Amino acid sequence: MYELRGDTWTRQWRGSGGILGRRGRRAAAEQSVATAESPHLAG
Secondary structure: OOOOOOHHHHHHHHHOOOOOOHHHHHHHHHHHHHHHHOHHHOO
16 A cells, blocks of 8 residues: 655655644654564554
C-alpha cells in the first residue's frame, strides 16, 4: 500500500491523508523509523 523507502514512504503516506497537519511530519517520521526497523508491522 505504501512504499517503504524513507522519505518516499513518508511523502506518499502523508499525501494519502494518513495524518495531515501539525502532527503529520512528526508522526510520519516516527512511523517511517518504526516501519524500517519492523517491516512486518507495515501491513
